[in-house]
Amino acid sequence: MVKANYMPTSLPEALGLMAEEELIPYAGGTDLMVSEAPGRDFLFLERIPELTQISQDDQYLHIGAAVTFRNILASDLTPALLREAAASIAAPAIRNTATLGGNIANASPKGDGALICWAADAQLVLAAASGQRTVDIADFYQGRGTTIRRADELLVEILLPKRWLAGASFCKVGARKALAISRVSFAGLFAAESGQIAHLAVALGAVADTVVRRPKIDAMLIGKTFSEAKAALPDYLQAWQAAIQPIRGRVSAEYRKLVCLNLIEDFLVERLSSAHNG
Amino acid sequence: MKTQLTLKLNGKTVNWEGDSSRKLLDVLRDDLGQVDVKCGCREGECGACSVLIDGLLVNSCMFAVGAVDGREVTTIEGYRDTDRFRALDKAFADVSAVQCGYCIPGMVLAAEALLAANPRPTDAEVRAAISGNLCRCTGYNAIVEAIVEASEEGEGLW
Ligand SMILES: Cc1cc2nc3c(=O)[nH]c(=O)nc-3n(C[C@H](O)[C@H](O)[C@H](O)COP(=O)(O)OP(=O)(O)OC[C@H]3O[C@@H](n4cnc5c(N)ncnc54)[C@H](O)[C@@H]3O)c2cc1C
Ligand code: FES
Ligand code: FES
DSSP states (O other): OEEOOOOOSSHHHHHHHHHHSOOEEESSOTTGGGSOOOSOOEEEOTTOGGGSOEEEOSSEEEEETTOBHHHHHHOTTOOHHHHHHHHTSSOHHHHHHOBHHHHHHTTOTTOHHHHHHHHTTOEEEEEETTEEEEEEHHHHEEETTEESOOTTOEEEEEEEEOTTOTTEEEEEEOSSSTTOOOSEEEEEEEEEETTEEEEEEEEEESSSSSOEEOHHHHHTTTTOBHHHHHHHHHHHHHHHHHHOOOOOSSSOHHHHHHHHHHHHHHHHHHHHHHOTTO | OEEEEEEEETTEEEEEEEOTTSBHHHIIIIISOOTTSOOSOSSSSSOTTEEEETTEEEEGGGSBGGGGTTOEEEOHHHHTTSHHHHHHHHHHHHTTOOSSOTTHHHHHHHHHHHHHHOSSOOHHHHHHHTTTOOOSSSOSHHHHHHHHHHHHHTTTOO
């Protein structure tokens, strides 16, 4: 029997198909096609306009789940932090098809786009034929490779809060520049208002089963003046030291942890010495 | 269950039936006889399998055939009949940028994708554009030189 190719041209059509059958959403395929498994039923997302656009409102940047890294780099709306992470991903041919939604839905702790979304406290819009819900990115993951997405749902868009994105930093420690999947990656948001730390968010990639983000630790420094924050820095780093439980991999767990702690420290020392004018 | 799809391959309309989750690379080589598309790593790391899909550079090993439904695929064989190819071919020969040749179809298509978007690239831009294409023989300098030369000599083609 011959069937049609599943290549819907609208979101309702896609969700209708997802409700009827168990289909695998296919965005850029750059994670899916690593596997040699034949006979998979893919639902191709690239022609769904609702999933392939970037827009903004006062509070959020709205990034369609199937926007490619190529188009993220090409958009004027893309903040520097996300631009830097997107540019660090693989090589042009991969960025031409790989998407931010795929990076998030793949649920690898090494995703560079996902890391930025964690640091920025992004929200994810999931939709099914029966309705849609919006979840915090931190609640989306259940562990490595697993998410709360139901089989009939699609990730539709990523809401990136714009407020704190300006003073952000991204760093990826890898083996080789092109194509290097992160060994350890770091994203940090820092903002000062009237001499006090108004916002701080640290996210660490490739170090545990999911990206690591600990708002409670960051809260230790929020609201503090710079001199208070400098005094509290050892305690803050100590809290991170206890929070990081690195996975074993090709790179030793202790090395990963040390690199993470150094990246956090460098980031804060640099911001606290330079941002008096905040 | 089989899926039916239609694509344009090097200018010709092709109707194809099969498992839409197969790698485009395998369908091109095994079903459609397009052995000018090379297979290196099957993991998106080497660029030997590069093709252009609607003008964009893509690794065909990281692309399901179902996703080319209704689109245009260009391999080096289709690209050969263009003046742009002849400019690149001459430049690669002039500076002896080809040794074993295995990476070259991918390199040439990566060069085309670059030059179509940026007709006068710097060395650094050329290096970035071919950063997903591995070459085990040349050490890259000659390839970069060839692409820059083609962009100069081929003035007006891109
Ligand atoms: C050579 C190479 C180098 C790479 N380098 C990097 C790198 O440097 N940094 C990095 O972060 N990643 C890297 N990757 C991994 C990969 O490219 C990224 O994770 C990419 O963002 C995945 O996006 P995609 O659209 O290709 O996902 P796909 O392969 O299409 O999908 C990935 C997963 O997400 C699901 N999915 C996709 N879209 C949706 C949706 N809208 N709703 C629900 N589920 C969905 C799919 O079903 C699948 O499970 C690399 C991959 C390769 C092959
Ligand atoms: S064979 Fe496709 S990138 Fe190596
Ligand atoms: S010429 Fe041999 S791999 Fe490039």
